Amino acid sequence: MSNKEQMQVYRERRNRLLDQLTHGIAVIATAPMRPRNRDSYYPYRFDSYFYYLTGFEEPEAVLVVVAENQQGNAEQILFCRDKNLEREIWDGFRYGPDAACERFKFDSTYPISRLDEMMPKLLANQSTVYTMIGQDPAWDAQITGWVNRVREQTRSGITVPDTLADVRKILDEMRLFKDEYELTLIRQAAKIAVDAHRRAMKHANPGLFEYEIEAELIHEFRRQGALAPAYTPIVAGGANACVLHYIENNMRLQSGDLLLIDAGCEYGGYASDITRTFPINGRFTAVQRDLYQLVLSAQDAAIEAVQPGHTWDNPHQAALTVLVQGFIDLGLCQGSVEGIIESEDYKRFYMHRTGHWLGLDVHDAGEYKQAGAWRELKPGMLLTVEPGCYIRPADNVPNHFWNNGIRIEDDVLVTAEGHEVLTAAAPKTIVEIEEWMYERR
Ligand SMILES: [Mn+2]
Known part of the structure; x- marks a missing residue:
């Protein structure tokens, strides 16, 4: 243009x-x-x-x-x-x-x-x-x-x-409704952030500090002409990932821990917002695999629920249903899916909602409810889908789960046909992540 x-x-x-x-x-x-x-x-x-x-x-x-x-x-x-x-x-x-x-x-x-x-x-x-x-x-x-x-x-x-x-x-x-010109800028913001996450995964290794990985993100943002991070990047190894807004980014990365990175850039005024979680040494443990696959399945269900005609709340409910069933299967929660959602017992492990509007501001303008009801999704709306699971040490939680914090976040555009994931190229499945990290050796 x-x-x-x-x-x-x-x-x-x-x-x-x-x-x-x-x-x-x-x-x-x-x-x-x-x-x-x-x-x-x-x-x-x-x-x-x-x-x-x-x-x-x-x-x-x-x-x-x-x-x-x-x-x-x-x-x-x-x-x-x-x-x-x-x-x-x-x-x-x-x-x-x-x-x-x-x-x-x-x-x-x-x-x-x-x-x-x-x-x-x-x-x-x-x-x-x-x-x-x-x-x-x-x-x-x-x-x-x-x-x-x-x-x-x-x-x-x-x-x-x-x-x-x-x-x-x-x-x-x-x-709230993005026009074609905005979408050009938004796609570029998404693309740069995808490349930054790929770069961060490639550079992660036990012994490095979190800020060294943050530096790789910022390097890629600036290298491709993004103004700056769209918000302070979260680079959280091990237990730090259970602090939702951890931004100190100053601890040493340990083999056997997961690393959660929540980072996006601002390009042409527009924010991207991606979270990926991966093993610092390049291989998920069995427990991490179970937890990660659960969050990924929840995210898949939530993204599938992003459709014109659905409401803002549908993706959250879709993610919640999958997560709670998983918490039961893993022995983290006891009872029925409905009962646990009702009692909010799941909030011990999942305490935030599943997304927000995205645009010029990372938590973008736009009402979530109209006349008391969750608003309907329509083509041109842009939102994040970001379920997670955060397990802190606690007496009633088996200790092999402790100190794993996982979140997976993509930027999703509502289209006439359904949706488009703008950040899909950042490795996300267990196989994709392990293969991409294997090549770094
Ligand atoms: Mn977000």
């Missing part, structure tokens, strides 16, 4: 937002730069909603979309940093309002320094202000301040906005 066509995609998203603004104005700021320590900043990451509507990556920018301006027309406005040749020597290129207007297909652009002066004029005679409420107290105060400045002019006949609405209600629903 040419750059022009890409920018048209963003403009059309703003048009679709416009279609849903009844007599109102949407004001969406990008993310602030965040200080790390003293005068160093974290690498800059734009706000996902702002980026979804603009494709504009610079900090200090605000999007304004007006259903009807003072002349009665719809208008798409960007406030951004001015050109500044002096600053550009230090910090790099910035578009400036003129070039940004042309390239990003806005109707008008202004320097961000004029935001405070212009917002009361733009808000005058608008009834509803759509913005992100409560995300940043300073932003909430700014919006309120501008509305109060409009109020000061009411004796001249100007009316004041009387409704504040959360624009995310509209945008979450839009972001």
Whole structure:
């Protein structure tokens, strides 16, 4: 897709937002730069909603979309940093309002320094202000301040906005359905993460540290042009895999242990999210084989349940049924499948749900329930499927199971025919993993 066509995609998203603004104005700021320590900043990451509507990556920018301006027309406005040749020597290129207007297909652009002066004029005679409420107290105060400045002019006949609405209600629903352009970026994010997991498996060996494997992941991400990990990678050997959000990644890998890696990259703004679990020495033990095959069967059942017309909860229930039957067969739980699901006794070994929406954010925008019911899956939705099993030492658990944490996670697109697993090329069956690791010697 040419750059022009890409920018048209963003403009059309703003048009679709416009279609849903009844007599109102949407004001969406990008993310602030965040200080790390003293005068160093974290690498800059734009706000996902702002980026979804603009494709504009610079900090200090605000999007304004007006259903009807003072002349009665719809208008798409960007406030951004001015050109500044002096600053550009230090910090790099910035578009400036003129070039940004042309390239990003806005109707008008202004320097961000004029935001405070212009917002009361733009808000005058608008009834509803759509913005992100409560995300940043300073932003909430700014919006309120501008509305109060409009109020000061009411004796001249100007009316004041009387409704504040959360624009995310509209945008979450839009972001939930991925368009063709997004899918191109998402497929690439998935492909790079697949390669990173393959690379990590190839490099794993007893005696290495978890961070050495993390380095292999990051190497592959950057080598293929991904910005960064989409979230802090989890590289968890042995007992560490039973800590769901383990990110220290600083222990030595032991032969006989499993290694759980939960890592994905951000490419073109989009996250991939893959988990693989494999034996550090390249061969599953008999116990690990039983547990791993159970989680894999649960994942197969859950992926099979990703179908248009099914609900969000179907994959989770499918995984849960397989897992609980397995816990009974292995002697980890006692009773019937229904009874154990009812009592939630399985939560000793499986305490999270089976997935989440995926997109610009790794836990992406979109409601999971509508009017109290799990929502229906439809083509274009993208989700993860990630059942697991985590066995910590406990009196009522046979000790040969202890300290095995397993999760298997893929990124799955709902299609008209069923589903497509975007991350299928990362080795997953016991045979695939052992063969791929055997070749590393
Ligand atoms: Mn995930």
